[in-house]
Amino acid sequence: MSGTSPGLTPPADAKQPARHADAPAPGELLGAHYDQCFGCGGDQPHGLHLAARAGEGVSITAEFTVRPEHQGAPGLAHGGVLATALDETLGSLNWLLRTIAVTGRLETDFVRPVPVGTTLHLAAEVTAVAGRKIYSTATGRIGAPDGPVAVRADALFIEVKVDHFIDHGREEEIRAAMEDPDQIRRARAFEVNP
Numbered sequence: 425m426s427g428t429s430p431g432l433t434p435p436a437d438a439k440q441p442a443r444h445a446d447a448p449a450p451g452e453l454l455g456a457h458y459d460q461c462f463g464c465g466g467d468q469p470h471g472l473h474l475a476a477r478a479g480e481g482v483s484i485t486a487e488f489t490v491r492p493e494h495q496g497a498p499g500l501a502h503g504g505v506l507a508t509a510l511d512e513t514l515g516s517l518n519w520l521l522r523t524i525a526v527t528g529r530l531e532t533d534f535v536r537p538v539p540v541g542t543t544l545h546l547a548a549e550v551t552a553v554a555g556r557k558i559y560s561t562a563t564g565r566i567g568a569p570d571g572p573v574a575v576r577a578d579a580l581f582i583e584v585k586v587d588h589f590i591d592h593g594r595e596e597e598i599r600a601a602m603e604d605p606d607q608i609r610r611a612r613a614f615e616v617n618p
């Protein structure tokens with residue numbers, strides 16, 4: 425079962441996604457979008473440290489190795505952590521569209537348990553775009569890019585302006601992010617150079 429929710433079905437007038445002319449080249453590592461991000465940030469000791477790489481078209485691959493701090497049941501990854509890995513991979517697709525977007529809906533199928541020590545190989549692609557709505561899908565496979573499927577997700581991301589984060593984030597982190605010229609320049613560039 426996957427993608428059955430009406431909220432995840434693109435409308436009839438949805439368009440095929442278009443890779444942005446300035447998107448990172450296929451094979452290029454994307455790096456963290458924020459160093460404190462639980463999904464990809466290098467400064468989060470218990471985070472997933474997920475590393476995403478641009479693919480062809482509007483697609484991404486990513487890897488995440490399950491560590492002991494990610495357990496739910498003894499020796500097994502927590503389902504919410506696996507959903508985070510899918511969410512982060514799907515969110516990374518926005519680099520290829522050069523769009524800032526947040527997760528509106530994420531539907532996850534958990535197909536196989538994922539033991540600690542496993543490297544999950546994730547692959548995601550945008551399937552359709554309708555106005556601010558970005559439809560996408562992802563899988564996570566055990567041990568290799570062609571390994572057994574452990575998790576699957578379908579998602580709807582909604583495009584937002586940088587002000588979404590400024591309006592809703594906690595002041596101290598916003599101030600720190602604003603003082604990081606790379607962070608704010610990157611985010612603004614997405615808005616003024618669509």
Ligand SMILES: CCCCC/C=C\C/C=C\C/C=C\C/C=C\CCCC(=O)SCCNC(=O)CCNC(=O)[C@H](O)C(C)(C)COP(=O)(O)OP(=O)(O)OC[C@H]1O[C@@H](n2cnc3c(N)ncnc32)[C@H](O)[C@@H]1OP(=O)(O)O
Binds near residue numbers: 457528602
């Ligand atoms: C200063 C710092 C800057 C930092 C940013 C810098 C760089 C970022 C760059 C790149 C990012 C790269 C990688 C990111 C990787 C991973 C990130 C992980 C992603 C997340 O982890 S992110 C956190 C979780 N996420 C949220 O925190 C969202 C909370 N939420 C809201 O903030 C609002 O809810 C919002 C904005 C989503 C919508 O609000 P809104 O008022 O703007 O729009 P509205 O409600 O009108 O929806 C418009 C159309 O979407 C439809 N729609 C909406 N929601 C739906 C749903 N759930 N199901 C089905 N359809 C839905 C409506 O039905 C309507 O459809 P229609 O147009 O057809 O009527």
